[in-house]
Amino acid sequence: MDLFPPAFETERLRFERLDATMDAFELYEHMGTDEFERLSEHISKDRQHHPKDSLDYLEESAEKWGEGDRANWAMFPKEGQDGSGEFAGVASLIPLWDRRTARLGVWLLEEYHGRGYAGERADALVSLAFERLDLELVAAGHTDANDPSRKAIEKYVERWGGQYEGLLRNWVVLDDEPRDLHRYSISREEYDDADATVDLAVEESLE
Amino acid sequence: MPVFPETMRTPRLRYERVDDAVDAFERYELTRASRDARERETAYVTTSPDPHPKAASDELDRFGSAFEDGERATWAIFLRPGEPDADGDPVEPSEAPRASDGRADGVRKTGDRVHVGVANLDCLWENRRVHTGVTLYKPYWGRGYASERATALLTVAFERLDIEVASVAHFEGNENSKRQIEKWVRRFGGTEDGFFRNWVPRDGGDSEPWGLRSYTITAADYRDAGGAPEVELDPDCVPKPTDDPTELEGSS
Numbered sequence: 001m002d003l004f005p006p007a008f009e010t011e012r013l014r015f016e017r018l019d020a021t022m023d024a025f026e027l028y029e030h031m032g033t034d035e036f037e038r039l040s041e042h043i044s045k046d047r048q049h050h051p052k053d054s055l056d057y058l059e060e061s062a063e064k065w066g067e068g069d070r071a072n073w074a075m076f077p078k079e080g081q082d083g084s085g086e087f088a089g090v091a092s093l094i095p096l097w098d099r100r101t102a103r104l105g106v107w108l109l110e111e112y113h114g115r116g117y118a119g120e121r122a123d124a125l126v127s128l129a130f131e132r133l134d135l136e137l138v139a140a141g142h143t144d145a146n147d148p149s150r151k152a153i154e155k156y157v158e159r160w161g162g163q164y165e166g167l168l169r170n171w172v173v174l175d176d177e178p179r180d181l182h183r184y185s186i187s188r189e190e191y192d193d194a195d196a197t198v199d200l201a202v203e204e205s206l207e
Numbered sequence: 208m209p210v211f212p213e214t215m216r217t218p219r220l221r222y223e224r225v226d227d228a229v230d231a232f233e234r235y236e237l238t239r240a241s242r243d244a245r246e247r248e249t250a251y252v253t254t255s256p257d258p259h260p261k262a263a264s265d266e267l268d269r270f271g272s273a274f275e276d277g278e279r280a281t282w283a284i285f286l287r288p289g290e291p292d293a294d295g296d297p298v299e300p301s302e303a304p305r306a307s308d309g310r311a312d313g314v315r316k317t318g319d320r321v322h323v324g325v326a327n328l329d330c331l332w333e334n335r336r337v338h339t340g341v342t343l344y345k346p347y348w349g350r351g352y353a354s355e356r357a358t359a360l361l362t363v364a365f366e367r368l369d370i371e372v373a374s375v376a377h378f379e380g381n382e383n384s385k386r387q388i389e390k391w392v393r394r395f396g397g398t399e400d401g402f403f404r405n406w407v408p409r410d411g412g413d414s415e416p417w418g419l420r421s422y423t424i425t426a427a428d429y430r431d432a433g434g435a436p437e438v439e440l441d442p443d444c445v446p447k448p449t450d451d452p453t454e455l456e457g458s459s
Contacts, residue, residue, distance in 0.1 A: 098412025099405045137405045166401010169423045170336040170372045178334045178371065185404050 003133065004071035004093070007203040010124045012081050013117060015073040018090060019062040020206055022074050024055040030087060030109060031057070039107055042146035044172055070094045075121065077112070088112040091121045093129060100136035101185075102129035113148070122156040127198040130191050138162075139185040143172065153184055161194040162186030210368060211280040211328070212440040215359045219290050220352060221442075222282035222359060225325060226271035229283050231264035237322065237344070238263065280328045280363070284343075284356060286321040292346070293321055323347040326356045328363060335371040337364045353387040354394075358435035361395060365429045367440065373397075373429075376421040378407070388422060395432045397424035 006017045018027075028051045030036065037047040048054050064070035071093045077084045089108035096103065104125050106118050122140075129135045140157070142149035157163070165185055170178035215222040229237070238257050257263040273279035286293040324343035331337070339360045341353050357375075364370040375392070377384035379402060392399070399422050406419035429435075 098408035099416045101405045101416075139404075164401075165403050166421070168403075168421070169374065169400065169425075170331075170334040173333045176333070178336065183401070183403060187404065 002065065003068045003095075004065060005128070005132070005202045005204065006206040008073075008124060008128075009078065009201045009203075010120050011199045012078055012115075013088075013120060014076045014078050015091060015121075015124070016076070016206060017065065018072040018074045019058045019065065022058070022087065024051045024058055026087070027058065028054040035110055039110070041174070042143050042149060043105070043107055044174065045107070068095065068097075075108070075117065077117075081115075083111060088117065091125065093125050095129075095133060095135060102133065102135045102138045104138060104140045118152040119156045119159075122152070123159075123196070123198045124200045126156070126160055126186060126191065127200055128202075130188055132202075136188045137185050138191075139165075139183060141168070141171075141181045141183040143174070143179045143181055145179075150182065157184045157186060159194065159196055160186040161190035163190075209275055209280075210277040211274060212363060212367065214441055215282065215363070216287070216439040216442045217355045217359050218437055219287055220323070220355055220359075221285050221287050222326060222356075223285065224271075224274055225281045225283040226267045226274065228285075229267065229322065231260050231267060233322070234267055235260045235263035277332075278330055280330075282326045283322055284324045284326055284352070286323055290321075323352060324356075326360060328360050330368065330370075337368070337370050337373050339364075339373055339375045348383065351387075351390075354391040357391040359438050359440075361424060361429055362435050362438040362440065365426045366434070370426065372423050372425050374400075374421060374423045376419045379418040379420055385420070392422045392424060395424045395435075396428040397422055398428075 031048040092105040094103040168181040171181040270281040329338040405416040407417040
């Protein structure tokens with residue numbers, strides 16, 4: 001059985017298992033663009049150069065989903081939102097089971113920046129990591145120059161009572177250049193103490 | 208030609224590429240004795256002892272390939288002449304703690320080859336970073352050997368390998384490691400970078416993972432601190448191994 005929910009909704013977003021809801025050509029339209037190249041400057045995901053890249057990515061995504069090693073969801077704004085029903089980006093939850101840790105990752109198309117979607121997504125994934133997957137820690141990081149990401153992470157980490165853990169120097173390599181990674185985490189205890197509410201409706205099958 | 212020096216020397220210690228310096232039986236005994244001692248003395252053990260000499264032999268082969276491929280260097284650490292116990296006599300109980308089973312862990316009567324531990328350097332070339340590590344056998348704790356060994360590893364990293372950052376870490380709560388690390392990180396102007404929770408899996412993921420406190424020294428830090436002129440890379444006067452390096456002193 002699958003450990004990850006195939007679909008869920010938050011206040012303004014719908015999430016669906018990426019490889020079940022997007023085909024390679026649809027994904028390539030968004031990840032093979034100059035816009036994605038700009039977006040990917042600060043994340044460890046490269047622009048796709050042809051639809052085969054997109055197919056490989058989806059197949060890898062399906063395999064890791066089945067193994068419980070990584071969940072990638074496509075995000076769609078819900079009805080009433082600008083661009084409702086359109087693909088807006090990808091949210092990831094990567095359990096490191098032997099470390100009882102969930103790593104979070106996300107990217108959003110530029111059109112959807114500045115709406116607080118990243119924070120809304122984080123709240124849902126934090127809740128899934130602790131309540132469903134029974135993990136102990138949720139962790140996230142950003143590279144040195146990625147200010148928008150820093151702001152988004154600081155905001156939700158603070159909301160959940162988490163911590164800035166420190167700097168991992170020369171930790172990720174982007175475009176052949178080693179970059180420093182700032183890392184944050186929220187423990188199960190901090191999450192329980194924060195007692196914040198999460199607007200989350202999980203579906204066990206994909207309609 | 209390996210990118211790493213096969214031998215090195217610091218004022219009190221010398222280093223030899225481990226797969227040249229140590230044979231499988233010696234490695235087998237040492238990992239078992241060392242693991243037993245560390246398990247008794249501290250909770251901070253991630254390695255398993257080699258279950259049999261063949262495992263030790265395979266491990267040495269892996270160290271050798273990684274050394275040749277420039278991925279990871281592992282050196283055996285020996286005492287230089289003039290150091291206490293450098294003639295291979297077991298450490299007296301009054302001089303240093305020793306195992307209660309009567310075997311002085313790691314202390315070996317092997318002429319001028321007293322093997323006190325292992326130093327290692329992991330290279331993450333794309334990250335232009337190395338990670339440094341050390342295992343010292345129990346009778347040799349408290350002598351500053353770990354810090355001395357660090358000077359050699361930093362010299363390799365910054366003067367030979369043109370690395371940007373050297374990192375080192377210890378489990379939260381391991382005060383011995385913390386003290387030795389802080390000492391040399393301070394000397395070279397490095398920084399403590401943070402505490403990372405649930406960082407190291409324990410018992411293959413069956414137990415609670417450990418948190419890790421990590422530190423780095425950059426190439427600029429190292430140069431500003433004046434480097435480590437006392438380190439000699441590739442000295443040509445390393446004593447020859449003895450004929451029988453497997454003889455254990457005081458084995459029960």
